[in-house]
Amino acid sequence: MLMTTSPQASSPLARALKQLATATKVISFYPPQHPAVVSNLEKAVLLLKEALSDRETLTLGVSQAAFVVDGSVLEQEDRALSGFAGYLSRRDLSALVFQPPIEGESLRGLLEVIALDPGTLRARGGPKKTLAEKRLGGISVVEFDPAAALKSARTESGVSPPGEKPQPSMRWSDLLAHYLAGQGPLPPGGQHLIRRVAGDAKAAWDLMASLQELVASAGPARASVLTAALKKIAAEIAAHEVEALPSLAQNLASALMALDPASRLDVLGSSLPVPGTDIDLASAVRARIPEDNLGEIIVSLVQCEGNLNARLGSVIRKVLIDAGVTGQGKIGLQEALRAARQHEPPPADVWDSVEELLEESQDDWISREYKGLLEMIGEHAPPLEEGLRNELMALPDFREAFTPEGIRRRAWLMFGDLVAIDEEAARQWVALDQIEKRAASLTPDWFADSAGVVESVRGLLAAEPLPRPHVREAALRALGAIAEALVRCYRRDFHQLAKEQSATLAKALEALGEHSVPSLLNGLALEEDWEVRRPFLALLAARGKVAVPALVRRLADPSWYLVRNVLLVLGEIADAATIPAIAPALKHDEPRVRRDAAAALGKIGGPRAFALLKDCLEDPEVSEVAMRALAAIDRRRTIGTFLEMTEKVDLFGRGHGRLKDALTTLGALGGNDAVPRLRSILMRGFWLPPSAGDTLRIAAARALERIGTESARTALAQGARLWRSPVRTICAEIVGQRPAGSAAASRS
Known part of the structure; x- marks a missing residue:
């Protein structure tokens, strides 16, 4: 059925869904009995009951960018609805089903389930199973059905011309392989199928088999087509569910046997950096090759090449190093090689060379490559053999170190070191100025090093004797520039960040301390994606009392939404000195601000907070929150x-x-x-x-x-x-x- 855009603006159902989105956010941030949770849940129940007043059952379809009701897209231009639909889609939901009457506890159970991150949901058996365990009435969900998607993805070519045989139907994996290789559109349910490859070893095998069929006819472009397809699926996973990348690498490693030896060599010898992460997919695949398959794979590579050339030697070394093959593992490989040499070509001397390669240590290899590097950059260096050049380019961090990006990063770190060791004020100022200017180039790959640079600058500020005024001003500007760059980068790349990058960012912001607060607040004021805003609140609360002065200044901000966020953070910090600053918010024009101010006072506690909350009982919009807050205090x-x-x-x-x-x-x-x-x-x-x-x-x-x-x-x-x-x-x-x-x- 063709979907059309519903002409009804701001319908009860749309309002109910927006409230559900808000309630989901609140439930994921606050404990179950928090006033904000109770209030938002009650509103969601009322709005949902209004939307269901003329229906016995409502089935609400979920796509990647919209909700669908009765075949029509619900307010397609509404960004809030689109974002919530995408949020549910990433949790493998394809429909929500509501049957009146809807009770508050049932709705709470649903929201607690969808507030979980996708990885946790899948580990618990999926949203449907997790919701069923709560035994709730009136609410159910429909998960994305891989079997139905695979069936719908099969397509007949249509009526063949007279005299020609009908074209066979294409499997889902064939359609997905064509899309990944840039030779076709995304098939129905394509995003879910991609995520299935990351979570299902059988699906990964089917995809690799289809890619093998595709590249078999690609001729000289075989390697580029295959690696481009793998790069694309990794980029798709990183963009929507970065935590699934290790699982994707595991499944692809297990599916290497679906490729012919030449294609295996292409994959294992490649470099496949995943955009927005510090992960190389090819390296991750090499590291996860099942031990039972390792000997067979290396034997097949040797048989494919027929001799131990530079390319084969480089690939075998990469596999051995990334897979961490040592001791008993090498013994198993040697046995596999000895068994193969008795029955299979190439000649015995080739097998001898491969066995010697297994005995070579990683240190020996790197030492030899380092000598080659010195020759390559020497004044009268002889031209390098292509295989050796390729090996050098594949060494960890080698390519990155000699790219403009790598040079900028290392120069930035160098100026951080200069600040720590130089005592001349003029040189200190120059180094700080360079840190400030070069911070604009910061990327997620710099997060891990940022804390060290910050500590160098803060160490200078705390040194005895104190730095000169112009040096101190330069240091403060440098810290501000780093904080601004970290926040900007975090907002831009949030959905692609690896867990390790988020952790190193938190350490950098912790090192910045109070110097990070203005940038975090500015980022919070500008950010519209609530999934990004929520970590901002936690990062601000983690700064503790040093964040209070900047937070209090923002209580006068014209954006009531930002004021609410500031009140949430002040409540988490729970500094009694902020009570006089929070008190005016109890008279704010926006009821939600008044309620959050009351909730913050309840967390802070004390006689002054109690007296203010007691006065709030006269405010019908706030009285319920005030009652709970008062009880929490005394x-x-x-x-x-x-x-x-x-x-x-x-x-x-x-x-x-x-x-x-x-x-x-x-x-x-x-x-x-x-x-x-x-x-x-x-x-x-x-x-x-x-x-x-x-x-x-x-x-x-x-x-x-x-x-x-x-x-x-x-x-x-x-x-x-x-x-x-x-x-x-x-x-x-x-x-x-x-x-x-x-x-x-x-x-x-």
Whole structure:
């Protein structure tokens, strides 16, 4: 069915999905009972109920960039919806199914599942299994079905011309191989199929077999077609799920036997850097060749070449070094070579040379290549044999060291070293100026070295005697430039970063300390992707009290969303000195800011925070959060506060909404001190009209039920004899004197 864009703007369903996206973000950041979690979850339930008001079941299709309802794309231009759809797609979801009524706990369970990262979800058996284990009602999910995608990816060529045989159908792996080689479009479900190759060894084998068929007819371009296809699948995985790259390399290594020996040689001898990471796919594949296959692979390479030329020698060395073959592993390889030489060509002297190669140590090889490097860069160096030149270019870090990128990085590090050792102010200033200017070239590969440069600059600032003013200013500018470059690079490459790069970035920001805070705040203000914003909050909170001055200044920012984020961080830091700065946010025009300010005060605690939160009980948009925050600070004192709120009960039932909330809160707090007041309201008999007090008395009964002490149960037993039928029925049901169904019967 052709999908069309729904003309309805800002529909209830779209609003519900946006709230689900917000709630997912909040659940992944806060503990389950945090006020922000409770509030966002309640809003999501209400909006979802509104969206489902005229439906018995809603099946919401999930694509990589949009939601689909009844064959139509839901508000295709909405970036928030598109981002949430992509987020769900990366977790292998193809549909969400809702069946009213939707309860808060069921929705919480769903959001807790989809808040997990893709790798964790797959390790638990996928989103469907993880959700099923929670035994929730009204909500289910549909996972991407590889079998259906593979079936839909098979395609007939259509009607053949008269007299010609029908063209055979193409397998999913053939279509994907053509796409990766740049010879066809992405097949249906292509992104999921690519991720399947990273997670399924059988799928990787099928793909390698299809690539082998494709390159068999490529002639001289065979090697370039094959390596280009592998580069592309690695880039696709890195762009959407970088943590799956090791699994991809493992599966491809196991699938090498699906290639012919010449293609194996092409792959194992190549260099396949993965964009945005420090991983070389070819090196990762060599390191993961199954031990049982290693001997067979090396024998097949020798038989393919027929002699131990420079290229074959280079590939075998790479395999031995990357696979870490030592001791017992080499003995197994030698046995495989000796067995092969008895029955197979090439001549015996070739096998002898290969066996000698196995005995050569890595140090011997590098030593020889180093001597070759000296000859190559010498003044009257003889021309290098092509094989040796290729070996040198394949050495770890060799190519990178002699590229413009490598030279820029090493020059930057050199200036960091100069700052640490030079005592001449003029030279220090020059080195700091160069660090500042060259920081603009920073890439993720520099993260690991950044902390060292920062420590050199900070060491200069802390030295005795203190540096001269112009040197100090240059040092501060250098630190600011490094922080700005780290944040810029982190935002740009976030979805491609390896875990190791994220860890080294955190260390660099830790070394920067307070100097990183302005850049982190600027990045947070500019960033729209909430998956990127969430780590920013953690990085800011990790700076602790040194971040407080910069955070407090941003509380006056015109962006209410940034102010909310700042309040979240201040709550995590929990510095009592920030209470006066947070207090004005309780009067902010945006209710969400006021709620986050109240939540922050609840985390900070203390008498001043308690007094401010007590005043917030008058704000209907904030009162619920304030109640929970007060209880977190001082439970007993909070009970007293809410008991004060219940002292005056209006005869005509006016203002009962707020009073009912107070009763509910007393029940949630669970203090036995509240039982006498709750019993008094439950047993009160004079209202005008009589039904005006039913809502409050039922709320008091439910509060007594939650408290559950002996005195609370005694009060409920007395309530079971009241003359008002709705109240009497509820109390009787709670104390177990009547079956639960009798309440409905009485009301009818």
